Amino acid sequence: MVCDKCEKKLGVSVTQDPWKAGSRSHVTSDTGKQKLSENKLLTAAKGNRFDPTKAAFKKCRICRVSTHHPKAHYCQACAYKKSICCMCGKTLMNTKNYKMSMV
Secondary structure, three states: OOOHHHHOOOOOOOOOOOOOOOOOOOOOOOOOOOOOOOOHHHHOOHHHOOOOOOOOOOEOOOOOOEOOOOOOOOOHHHHHHHOEOOOOOOEOOOOOOOOOOOO
8 A cells, every 4th residue: 555645656667558548658749759659668778677686675664574665664464454655654544443354
């Protein structure tokens, strides 16, 4: 679970968006910066690509299991149980009357 502020910090998929009208890869004018149907993996800069072998995944602050995102402080299971953002720890919703089970 990620809050709106931390959603911008997440990585972007390298694949092309299938929905052309409102996608990020859609060019609206002839002088657009992107070419249609270009391969993002080949044309993107080498420095900003995610490499899982070099990324340092942190340990969860609650259960000490490794996290799923390199910038996250909490694992997905603890973030769901506590209803907090896994990156910043902000409370997303009140879970007082909910049964938050992992089953």
